[in-house]
Amino acid sequence: MGFFGVLEKNYKINLNNQQKEAVTHTRGPALVLAGPGSGKTTVIVSRTAYLILELKIKPENILTLTFNRAAKIEMEKRFNRVFSDLISGKKVRFSTFHSFCNLVVKDYEKMQGKYLSRIEGNEESKNNKRLILKEIYENINGSRINDDQLENLINDIGIIKNKMIKNIQEFETNIKNFSRIYNSYEEYKKANLLMDFDDMLTFAYVILKKFPSILKKYTGRYTFIQVDEGQDLSKIQFEILKLLTGPGDLAGFKEKNIFIVADDDQSIYGFRGAEPEYILNVEKQFGGCSFYYLNNNYRSTANIVHVSSNFIKNNTRRYEKKHSTCNEYKYDPFIIEARDQTAQYNFIVDKVNEHLSKKRDSTIALLYRNNISSIPLAEALDRNGIAFNVKQNKLFFFNHWAVQDILAFLKFSLDQTDIDSFSRIYYKMNRYISKAMLEYALKAGYKNSVIDGILKDSDLETYRKMTLLNVKSEFKKLSKKKPFDALNYIEKNFNYFGYVKEYCDGTGLFYDYIYSLFGVLKVMALKCKKITDYLERIEEVKELLENPSSESRVTISTIHSSKGLEYDCVMMLDMLNTELPGESAIDLAREENKAELLEEERRLFYVGITRAKEYLYLIYPNFRNGFKEERTIFIDEVLECMRVKTLNDIAEGMIVNHKHFGKGVIAAILEENKDKVIVEIDFNGVRRKFDLIMCLEKGILKIY
Known part of the structure; x- marks a missing residue:
């Protein structure tokens, strides 16, 4: 009985012909183009066993690199579960790219007798990346950096490292004095022997290039290298792979036994420095590269496979593929037009309940482009008694300065002695209250209201006293309003967003994004009758998102975080042009004929729709935050795919x-x-x- 016979009989692994061809690739470079649901993990695990059992390659000579830790753990578990009884002795190494690079750095540290401190992963340490960058930013710009800006700063530094950009001055960014901050950060790390996550890649690259003994150690040990999710490789990662696989006079062997599994149609991490060009031009990097295609989709119904495979053909920078499935036709994607966000959430709640009532163990994913969509969604699910888990939610909403400002207005209306809240907003509400007035109130003291303390100043002009009395009265009236009406009053009467607009113009922040945060607050306010209830509800939703249910069959997630997963039912919400692909992507494609960003956004949409096994809902509200919205152009492209099929059939x-x-x-x-x-x-x-x-x-x- 041959290798594949053993797989089928003993382990119930029945590979198709395309998978068998990929598994039996032995020498030289190979690129396996694996479509959604095509069993790529099974292929990598099976090939690893094939190399060991059939070709007698030693397990310790095989290195499998994965994109993230979750993929590494899953692949290692699956391999050990199936083949551990057949393969004894040393283990096959499954590793994330960063973990492998960290090993290279450790070899260098040992050689030099100098050791670097890792500054990511320990938020409590004073040598924490975020704290260091906050301090550098404040020293250079003279102002504090907020969470959104800090995230953008960290991301931009990562792009510099991953794309190996040398001219920092020409790098496009919205961060003020970015090049000075970047250089100061690099100097600080160097002076204090520190290394961050991105440095693992850049340091490993330099070490492998400059120290032949270290390079030879790894090229001699790992004569077979396998790479998962190859479409997500950045330039620095690709350059490291090239060092590990040749040329022969440098690496110590002539064969480039590299086996890359990828899907260029699922390259969605451009914001981290990943570029599909490295996979699209793989023959230039690895001459004589063999190509294998995994086209059969075991996951989705024929409807979803047909629509998704034709949809992605709207992209031009890609390998041509012929996706297929043996699964039957069931339901076309459902295109759902909702009046507004409330109607959208009502539809989602009803459909989730409907699917769970039909099949209790049904898995459901509610996917969105941006994390901010998770907040009103979580509130609606919880209010209707639907438990959910959250996939890798990175959310700064509740601590955002604009959200804190709005809540400060509400808190001060309930308690006019709340000096912390008043200190946040006194100069942001178009009532001409100065810092000197606030300081006077603190010195003079007050009993019922901070404003009473200001009014004790005998030098105040009469018109100012009248203004302050009106402000005091305004906040008293505000406290009695329904939360939704109170938010409208803050916007229109206190003209808070006049201040925000001016602040954004001066700092380069995006006004539309900040106003969208206000829209989320308004949606959450609709079901609350009192401000006290509303403030409590916000805290409850915050707790829900930080500590979600881990047992639920319902998952809420960004599309990015859903990659590699599958669900019986997928609902993609907020499918609007402003969200996906985003207006900048559309403008670049239409006005400047630059389609790269639009094509990446289309790939992201493709990743979302291919998570669905049976049911797919694409949902969009006609109105959001009171403004008319256009549904995403990608829905139109899906409808066109469905229309063409209907006309043909x-x-x-x-x-x-x-x-x-x-x-x-x-x-x-x-x-x-x-x-x-x-x-x-x-x-x-x-x-x-x-x-x-x-x-x-x-x-x-x-x-x-």
Whole structure:
């Protein structure tokens, strides 16, 4: 019995012909283009066993590199679960790219007798990356950096390292004095023998290049290298791979036994420095590269496979593929138009309950482009008794300065002695209250209101006293308003966003983003009757997102964090042009003919829709934050894929089901063109005419 016979009989692993071809690749470079749900992990694990059992390669000579720790753990577990009883002795090494590079750095440290401190992962340490950058930013710019800006700063530093950018001055960023901050940060680390996460890559690259003895240690040990998620490689990672695999006179061997599994259609980490070009041009990097295709999708229904594979063909910078599946046709993607955000959440709640009632162990994913969408979604789910877990939620919303400002208005309305809240907002509400007035109140003292302390100043002009009395009265009235009305008052009467606009113009922050935070607060306020209830609810939602249910079958996640996972039902919400692909991506493609960003956003949408096994809902609200929104152009592209398939398949005699009239038969095709198909359907002798495309889009008709 051969290797594949043993896999099938003993371990129930039945590989298809494409998978077998990839598994039996032995020498030289190879690129395996693995589509969604095509069993790429099974291929890597099986090939590892094939190398050991059939080719007698020693386990310690095989290195498998993964994109993240979760993938490393899953692959290692799966390999050991299946093959541990067949392979004894030394273990195969499964490692994240960063962990491997850290090993290289440790070898260098040992050689030099100098040791670096790692400054990520320990938030309590004073040598913490975030604290160091905060201090450097404040020293250079004379102001504190907020959480959003800090995240952007860290991300931009990562891009510099991953893309190996040398001219920092020409790097485009919204961070004030970025090059000075970057250089100061690098100097600080060097002076204090510190290393961050990105340095693991850059240091390892330099060490492997400058110290042949260390390079030879790894090229001699790992004669077979496998890479998972190759489309997510950055330039620095690709350069490290090239060092580890040749040329022969440097690395110590001539064969470049590198086996890369990738899907260029799922390259979605451009913001981290990943670029699909390295995979698209792999033959230039590794001459004589063999290509293998894993086209069969074991995950999704035929409907979803057909739509997704045709949808991604709108991208031009990609390998051509022929995705297929043996799964049956079931349901086309459901396109859901909601009046506003509240209607969107109501639909989601109803559908989640419907799916769970039909099948209690059904897995459901609620996916969104940006983390901010998780807040009103979590609130709606919890309010309706639906438990959920959160996938890798990185959320700064509740600590954002603008959110804290709005809450300070509300808190001060309830307690006018709350000096902390008043100190946040006194100069942000268009009432001409100065810092000197605040300081006077602190010295003079007050009993019922901070404003009473200011009014004790005998030098105040009469008109100022009248203004202050009005402010005191305003806050008293504000405390009695419903939360939603109170937020409107803060916006319109206190003109808070006039201050925000001016602040954004001066700092380069995005006003629209900050106003969107206010929109989230307003959505959450709709169901609360009192400000006290509203403030409590915000704390409850914060706790929910920080400590979600781990047992729930419902997962809320960004599309990025859902990559590599699958669910029976996927609902993608807030599918708007402003969210995905984003207006900047559309503008760059239309006005400057630069489609790179638009194509990455299309790949992200593709990742989202290919998580679905059976049900896929694409949901968009017509209005958000009171403004009319346009649904994402990607929904139009999905509809076009569905329309083309319908036009190709439509024929007289086909059975259909109408939402109101029940089952019928297409008796005649009366008109057929690019925009519409008019059919006549026979319902038990009664014939009716319909615009087939429109009825299918609205879910009124279903074709069997």
